[in-house]
Amino acid sequence: MNGNMNILEDKNMKARAFRVEDGHFDMLRSSLESIPGRRGGVSLHTFSPYLSLAAMFLLIFGAFKLLTGVITPAISGSEYSLSEEEYILRTMTPTALDLVNALPEEQTDEADDDENIIDYLLMTGMQVADMMENF
Amino acid sequence: MTDTEIRRLWEEGRSEEAFRAIVSGYSERLWWNIRRICGSTEEADDLLQDVFVKAWNSLGSFRWESSLFTWMWRISTNICLNHLRKKRLLAIVSFEDTAKVLGRRIDEDPDFDGDELQRELYKAIAKLPEKQKLVFSLRYFDEMKYEDMSEILGTSVGALKASYHHAYIKVKTELEKNISCWVNPF
Numbered sequence: 001m002n003g004n005m006n007i008l009e010d011k012n013m014k015a016r017a018f019r020v021e022d023g024h025f026d027m028l029r030s031s032l033e034s035i036p037g038r039r040g041g042v043s044l045h046t047f048s049p050y051l052s053l054a055a056m057f058l059l060i061f062g063a064f065k066l067l068t069g070v071i072t073p074a075i076s077g078s079e080y081s082l083s084e085e086e087y088i089l090r091t092m093t094p095t096a097l098d099l100v101n102a103l104p105e106e107q108t109d110e111a112d113d114d115e116n117i118i119d120y121l122l123m124t125g126m127q128v129a130d131m132m133e134n135f
Numbered sequence: 136m137t138d139t140e141i142r143r144l145w146e147e148g149r150s151e152e153a154f155r156a157i158v159s160g161y162s163e164r165l166w167w168n169i170r171r172i173c174g175s176t177e178e179a180d181d182l183l184q185d186v187f188v189k190a191w192n193s194l195g196s197f198r199w200e201s202s203l204f205t206w207m208w209r210i211s212t213n214i215c216l217n218h219l220r221k222k223r224l225l226a227i228v229s230f231e232d233t234a235k236v237l238g239r240r241i242d243e244d245p246d247f248d249g250d251e252l253q254r255e256l257y258k259a260i261a262k263l264p265e266k267q268k269l270v271f272s273l274r275y276f277d278e279m280k281y282e283d284m285s286e287i288l289g290t291s292v293g294a295l296k297a298s299y300h301h302a303y304i305k306v307k308t309e310l311e312k313n314i315s316c317w318v319n320p321f
Binding site for chain 2: 006007008010012013014015016017018019020024025028029031032033035036038052053
C-alpha cells in the first residue's frame with residue numbers, strides 16, 4: 001500500500017456501509033407521517049440510564065450504611081484509635097444528659113410565687129391595706 | 136417542496152400536509168446521519184421517530200426565519216448528542232469503555248455492509264468525542280458547509296474547522312495505525 005495515499009480521500013470510504021431492507025424507508029416514512037395523529041408520551045427507555053444510575057447510588061448507599069452500621073460500634077469502643085482532636089471533641093461535646101444535669105434545680109422557693117402574686121394584685125389596682133388584711 | 140411552500144401549507148391550516156412534506160424531504164438523509172454515529176438500525180429508527188415527534192410538537196413555534204433544513208438538523212443533532220451521552224452514562228455505569236462498546240457494536244452489527252477499511256473507519260469515528268463525531272460525520276459524509284454546521288451546532292465556523300481538523304487527523308492516524316498492523320502484524 002502506498003504510504004503517501006490518504007485513505008480518507010478514497011471515495012469508497014464515504015459510501016454507505018449499512019445494509020437496509022427494501023422498502024425500509026417507505027415503511028419509516030409512513031410511520032413518521034402518522035405522528036400528527038398520535039398522542040405524545042415519554043417512553044421508559046428515555047429514563048433508563050438515569051434509573052440505572054439511581055439504582056447504583058442506592059446500592060452503594062445501602063452497602064455503605066450496612067458497613068458503617070457494623071463497623072461503628074467497634075470503632076466507638078476503642079477511643080485509642082481516635083485522633084487527638086477527635087478525642088477532645090468527643091469528650092468535650094456535652095451530651096443531652098449532660099445538658100439536663102446542668103439545669104438548675106427546680107424552683108421551690110415560695111417567696112418568688114408570693115412576690116408575683118403581689119405584683120399582679122398591685123397591677124389590678126388592689127390597695128396594699130386590703131392585701132394586708134387578706135394575707 | 137421549498138420552505139415557502141411548506142410554510143404556506145402550514146399557515147393555511149394544512150399542518151399534516153406540511154408535516155408530510157418535511158418527512159419526505161428530510162427523513163432519509165437524517166436517518167443515515169443518525170445511523171452512522173448513533174448505533175443500530177433499530178436505534179436509528181427510534182431516534183428518527185423522536186426527531187419528528189419533536190419537530191411536530193415544535194412546528195407551531197418555528198419562526199420560519201431560519202431554514203427548515205438547519206432546524207431539522209439541529210433537532211436531529213441534539214437528539215443524537217443526548218443519545219450518545221446516555222450511552223456514555225450507561226458505559227460508565229457498567230464500567231465499560233464507550234469507544235470499545237461502540238467499536239464492538241460495529242463488529243457485531245448484522246447490517247454492516249462495508250469493507251474492512253470502512254469497518255476500521257467507523258471504529259475510529261466511534262473513538263471520537265461526541266461533538267467531534269457529529270462534526271466529522273456532517274462534514275465528511277454529508278459534505279455540509281461550515282456555515283450551516285455553525286447554525287446547527289451553535290458553534291463558530293473557526294471552532295468547527297478546528298474541530299473537524301482534529302477529528303480528521305485522529306481518524307486518519309487511527310486508520311493508518313490499524314492498516315499498518317494488517318500489513319506488518321509483527
